[in-house]
Amino acid sequence: MFRLKTFRTSYIVLAALAIYLSLAFGIVTGQTQNTMSPELLRAMALKMGTNSLKTVKVKDAPTFNEFVVDRVKLQQLGKALFWDQQVGSDGQSCASCHFHAGADNRSKNQINPGFRNSLFASGDTVFGKTLRKQLTPNYQLTLDDFPFYKLQDANNRNSLVLSDTNDVVSSQGTFNANFQGLGVSANDIGIPVANVFWDSVANAMVRNVEPRNTPTVINAVLNHRNFWDGRGRHEFNGVTPLGSLDPEKIVKVAGLNSIVFVQTLILNSSGASQAVGPPLNSLEMSFRGRTFPILGRKLLNRTPLVAQNVAFNDSVLGGSLTTGKGLTKKYVDFVRSAFDPSWWNAPAGWVVDVADRANPKLVQTSYGVTPTATQFTVMEYNFGLFMGLAINEYEKLLIANDSRFDQFMDGDNAILNAQEQQGLRVFLGSGKCINCHGGAEMTNASVRRVQGFEVLERMIMGNDRVAVYDNGFYNIGVRPTREDMGIGATIGSKNLPLSNSRGFQKCVNDAMTASPSLLLAQANDNCGVPRILARPAEAAKLLAKAGIQAGNSPSVLKLLNQANGFINSVPPDLVQGSCRLAKNPALPCPLSPYGGMQLDGALDVLVKLSADPGVLASAASLLPDPVRPGIAPNLLAPPLGRNERVAVDGAFKTPTTRNVELTAPYFHNGGTATLAQIVDFYNRGGDFSLQNQDNLDPDIQPLGLSGNDKADLVAFLLALTDERVRYNKAPFDHPSLNFPNGGSAASYNPAYSFGAGYPIAIMDDRVTLPAAGALGAVRLGTPNTPYANFPDPLTPPSLSR
Numbered sequence: 001m002f003r004l005k006t007f008r009t010s011y012i013v014l015a016a017l018a019i020y021l022s023l024a025f026g027i028v029t030g031q032t033q034n035t036m037s038p039e040l041l042r043a044m045a046l047k048m049g050t051n052s053l054k055t056v057k058v059k060d061a062p063t064f065n066e067f068v069v070d071r072v073k074l075q076q077l078g079k080a081l082f083w084d085q086q087v088g089s090d091g092q093s094c095a096s097c098h099f100h101a102g103a104d105n106r107s108k109n110q111i112n113p114g115f116r117n118s119l120f121a122s123g124d125t126v127f128g129k130t131l132r133k134q135l136t137p138n139y140q141l142t143l144d145d146f147p148f149y150k151l152q153d154a155n156n157r158n159s160l161v162l163s164d165t166n167d168v169v170s171s172q173g174t175f176n177a178n179f180q181g182l183g184v185s186a187n188d189i190g191i192p193v194a195n196v197f198w199d200s201v202a203n204a205m206v207r208n209v210e211p212r213n214t215p216t217v218i219n220a221v222l223n224h225r226n227f228w229d230g231r232g233r234h235e236f237n238g239v240t241p242l243g244s245l246d247p248e249k250i251v252k253v254a255g256l257n258s259i260v261f262v263q264t265l266i267l268n269s270s271g272a273s274q275a276v277g278p279p280l281n282s283l284e285m286s287f288r289g290r291t292f293p294i295l296g297r298k299l300l301n302r303t304p305l306v307a308q309n310v311a312f313n314d315s316v317l318g319g320s321l322t323t324g325k326g327l328t329k330k331y332v333d334f335v336r337s338a339f340d341p342s343w344w345n346a347p348a349g350w351v352v353d354v355a356d357r358a359n360p361k362l363v364q365t366s367y368g369v370t371p372t373a374t375q376f377t378v379m380e381y382n383f384g385l386f387m388g389l390a391i392n393e394y395e396k397l398l399i400a401n402d403s404r405f406d407q408f409m410d411g412d413n414a415i416l417n418a419q420e421q422q423g424l425r426v427f428l429g430s431g432k433c434i435n436c437h438g439g440a441e442m443t444n445a446s447v448r449r450v451q452g453f454e455v456l457e458r459m460i461m462g463n464d465r466v467a468v469y470d471n472g473f474y475n476i477g478v479r480p481t482r483e484d485m486g487i488g489a490t491i492g493s494k495n496l497p498l499s500n501s502r503g504f505q506k507c508v509n510d511a512m513t514a515s516p517s518l519l520l521a522q523a524n525d526n527c528g529v530p531r532i533l534a535r536p537a538e539a540a541k542l543l544a545k546a547g548i549q550a551g552n553s554p555s556v557l558k559l560l561n562q563a564n565g566f567i568n569s570v571p572p573d574l575v576q577g578s579c580r581l582a583k584n585p586a587l588p589c590p591l592s593p594y595g596g597m598q599l600d601g602a603l604d605v606l607v608k609l610s611a612d613p614g615v616l617a618s619a620a621s622l623l624p625d626p627v628r629p630g631i632a633p634n635l636l637a638p639p640l641g642r643n644e645r646v647a648v649d650g651a652f653k654t655p656t657t658r659n660v661e662l663t664a665p666y667f668h669n670g671g672t673a674t675l676a677q678i679v680d681f682y683n684r685g686g687d688f689s690l691q692n693q694d695n696l697d698p699d700i701q702p703l704g705l706s707g708n709d710k711a712d713l714v715a716f717l718l719a720l721t722d723e724r725v726r727y728n729k730a731p732f733d734h735p736s737l738n739f740p741n742g743g744s745a746a747s748y749n750p751a752y753s754f755g756a757g758y759p760i761a762i763m764d765d766r767v768t769l770p771a772a773g774a775l776g777a778v779r780l781g782t783p784n785t786p787y788a789n790f791p792d793p794l795t796p797p798s799l800s801r
Helices: 009-025 038-047 071-083 270-275 292-299 331-338 383-395 404-409 418-428 500-514 520-526 536-549 554-567 574-581 602-608 613-622 675-683 707-718
Strands: 161-163 177-181 189-192 250-255 258-262 350-353 361-364 456-460 466-470 737-748 762-769
Touching (some): 038 404, 038 418, 071 331, 071 383, 258 361, 270 383, 292 383, 331 383, 404 418, 418 707, 456 613, 466 500, 466 613, 500 520, 536 602, 536 613, 554 602, 574 602, 602 613, 675 707
Antiparallel strands (some): 737 762
């Protein structure tokens, strides 16, 4: 599991194969040729680390059985919670932003002015404009608005800028209100607060819009971390998305008459961490100030999906579980059936008092005494735990692994046509797509890739210096870095870094400050910093540049040639290749016949020639550690340095390319609407590459793809669609959903009439997505229906709730 820039034995062998194939078939050059057999193309894909997703198994958390007693009931609970509009404060469900191939196809009232923009103290609250028109709340987007950064020549990033806005296309959520209490109906009681989401024509509030584009939840459980900025941590703490960055307390029944607060970190559960974010988020699903104990109190004695249709042949909720509308059991029944009693079955009288939210207390009340408004049952208090694990389990079913590409990798030579096969070659070669969209998951942010020696990586930046970064998260120049810091931001009550690189570096610094005698390697070990793979082939590139600057010394050239010979041999000899680059007392490097000392490598000679010390230091950071160099092929680089450069600002999680046909708009800002626009972006080398140079991924550079190459690549991307997703077939079937799609300027919304003196909420334009059973429904992409692809307007509005 590795990014293609990381050199291991398998990659060196691949490099030799790639050279042969590129010469024979034009892969690297991007020349359109159709002479490669499907068998050779499949072999190339396998060598480059991608495959059918059927080869990837979804893993449980190691502690799964400590929490769960019935997996099927957990899946049922998760699907119900995901689709149920009762979960939100005003009719929003998780699915309200994830109903179209796991993403959001709405194009009205989907614009945020840039809340994440760190160039402004409180984010950007002023709407921008496209070449077509001024953007506003409640705006109806069209294709003519895209891309948001529009150039006169789409292939030249230096051409005239025709229009530019930092606004974001995302998903509408709740009306902006402060939570006051639970209502009799499914809607909570809230006091509205006017903000920037205000329709000046209707003189009314419209729904809030989130500050980043909505990614798909399909295949999301395969991600090591979730959300664009990775705040949906791999380890679930039972309450918030932040895992170990924000330890929280849950309650466990420890004995016959004993309950205790515990802290837990449930590994391999980024889907759970992601699931508990939106239900309490005031832009997405909740009035501001609601908590999970309150949500548990609201839902546990309710019938799931009570106002929504459920198909009798629903793959998870069908059969005797439904009468056709709602389910036949209450949420409390599902929790009791799915979870170990130690997480909900408290001794009589015990409650959790949250009068002081920061310091909840366990209280034993007298028999028959009604709990106060701040006292909750253990089941209510632990509701975040139940919701997170249940939705995570439901999303384990949402694995799209049967696209035509999967079938091709399974052995069907005819399933991809000639253009699609050529597009796959571009994906693997001249398009450089595979460098970030790696593995069968087609993202380097997957669980399989972010592990072991590949949690952190070092890469050569544009100025020939090296930086550490979080594997799977890259700054690709979509927008200026400061507009959204992505994983480079800090978060939580302790203001901790989201980035693993920065988090580990902070720990190392804190440890060495507290104990000045501590060695760097010891501090790394104490902080649990993962070792970083050495990359001798990359070091050789830097040393070659330093050699040119130092006058092309024959001895340096000879050593570099020897090193590259060892590194590129089959099988490669990374140890001796590294030795020719720099002597290393921990490796069996060649000895001088005159004194038994190791012979100089290229770096050692360049030091004596006074070559650029910055370049030499960068090269040394890519070579095996002189104390603990590891064992080939996993040679290990030096420990993470206290002040080592970290390149994570403006970096975002690499999304999967699977089903990308159906999940527009694209990028974290949603500023691109078509696959052709995406390919143009990469072909010109990004939009803000020069401005973002300090953090830019080095692969972002002009590609020189031809028109045919680009068309072929788009054709291949279309072959990544799983037809079960396109037709809402099991496991992608679902209950019905009634969701907002902007608002009508005609009148205010009587469902949210807050009284005299309060802002008026606009009348929702509602769209109903019919229930789909296991056999599926209307094809996604059908115009003038709820299934239309972005940015086509959806079906005419339904005012019914």
